[in-house]
Amino acid sequence: MAALLNNQTQQNCLLQSHHSFGRLKSSVNTFISDVFVSKIHAFIEWNDQHWLLRDVSSNGTWVNGQRLAHDQVAQLNVGDVIAFASKSGYAFEVHDVNPPCDCLIPVEHNSVAIELEYFHLLPSKKSHNRVLSYNSQTYSWWQETLDDNLSQSTRAAELNDQECLDIDGLTWQLQINRTIEDTQLLRPNVTSLDELTFFFQTSLDEESTHVVMQNGEEHIDLLTRSHHYLSLCLARQRAKDMQAGVDDSEQGWVYAELLAKDLGFDASHLNIQIYRMRKQFVDALNNSCESSNIIERNAGKLRLASKFFCITKGDKIECDTRQFTHQESNQHVSQYVNH
Structure with a gap:
């Protein structure tokens, strides 16, 4: 999945299909605590082929030391270094430019993010295994518990974007990045x-x-x-x-x-x-x-x-x-x- 590395914190920033950076914590995907960074400073978007960076700030955005013109779009490649507000400001290095995918991201632990398939088993050592399944008609994720009590009915519960799951004492957050176009590709064309x-x-x-x-x-x-x-x-x-x-x-x-x-x-x-x-x-x-x-x-x-x-x-x-x-x-x- 597409990711940037924050050179200050050494933490990965996993990109959503439309990802915003800035100082307005309640309104951006990645918060940057710097008075020179605009409330909404820049966007990175997936256009079905490439990741594109757009600057909408007052103090500018740099890619590999070159400042982007306001509202200019730059295609990102692995190894590119993005800096906000100045050449030496908050810097992120592009580590992965794969298309966006839905995933479970670790919350306050250093585990690797889990890229979700349409039908994904979440094994557990301490509790029941669970399955996450994606409904392409409602564009939503559902959780189903594989209960060892076979006489019980199996029930599925819908999950919301950013909802947290506990797996063996570790917290994971569902991040929905899938684009609608991705969910409508059917092989073969079967409706029933x-x-x-x-x-x-x-x-x-x-x-x-x-x-x-x-x-x-x-x-x-x-x-x-x-x-x-x-x-x-x-x-x-x-x-x-x-x-x-x-x-x-x-x-x-x-x-x-x-x-x-x-x-x-x-x-x-x-x-x-x-x-x-x-x-x-x-x-x-x-x-x-x-x-x-x-x-x-x-x-x-x-x-x-x-x-x-x-x-x-x-x-x-x-x-x-x-x-x-x-x-x-x-x-x-x-x-x-x-x-």
């Missing part, structure tokens, strides 16, 4: 889980499970992963309920405690398997269509959210829940998986 079909290919001994996700003509290989067996078990339960004529809202639900026992998992391991499945799905779809909800949870129960899937064991189709069978598509995916 109903647009997707999952193809499960499991070995005869069920020791390995390969999953391919289909969206129209596009096939996304989710590879062979241990957590796919969990989603396979949930898919089988949903298929069983479909065949029995169970209502859609009631299909596929399995008590988490019973599922963990059947798979030989403890609660923590089951939660991590669910997290890995959800994260892989989020990464594959770039957080589109609330993709973290591929595994639904309710009152201590789990189910696979998708209702369109095909399960193949060995070379035999075990079940296919799609309303219409596309033989050519099945053959194509089978060749893709086996390849």
Whole structure:
């Protein structure tokens, strides 16, 4: 993430997408206590390609010893030195010019800031693990606790910008820097889980499970992963309920405690398997269509959210829940998986 080093304090200044410097503490991102620094002295902004510095002060801003003209814009590069009010004034060196990202920044401890992915696990040694997930429809972050009490409902709580979290006795502050343009890039262009079909290919001994996700003509290989067996078990339960004529809202639900026992998992391991499945799905779809909800949870129960899937064991189709069978598509995916 983009950062400046304060040469006076040797502390990092992590840049927000629109970052202000000045003496008006309540109105700037980085406060500079110097009577020669203007209340709002300068801005650094991300323009989707570069970081740009703009001077709006009375006493000037310098980059590498050269004073900027008032309202002049300068593109920043690693190693540039920025000084406010004079050549020898408060100086910051540019250390990183990567695009802005949401992060957790340490509060009164020297830990490294945590760059947040769309779906991010926060492990804890003293308490329950937590997951932070980004909702691209509301442009907001949500916190979910992975409680080892599997009979309890899992609840998510919305987080505000600058809100503080306690992790193992250390305080971290959420800093939202993401631009709206970044959140609207979708791969592929999916708006509903109903647009997707999952193809499960499991070995005869069920020791390995390969999953391919289909969206129209596009096939996304989710590879062979241990957590796919969990989603396979949930898919089988949903298929069983479909065949029995169970209502859609009631299909596929399995008590988490019973599922963990059947798979030989403890609660923590089951939660991590669910997290890995959800994260892989989020990464594959770039957080589109609330993709973290591929595994639904309710009152201590789990189910696979998708209702369109095909399960193949060995070379035999075990079940296919799609309303219409596309033989050519099945053959194509089978060749893709086996390849």
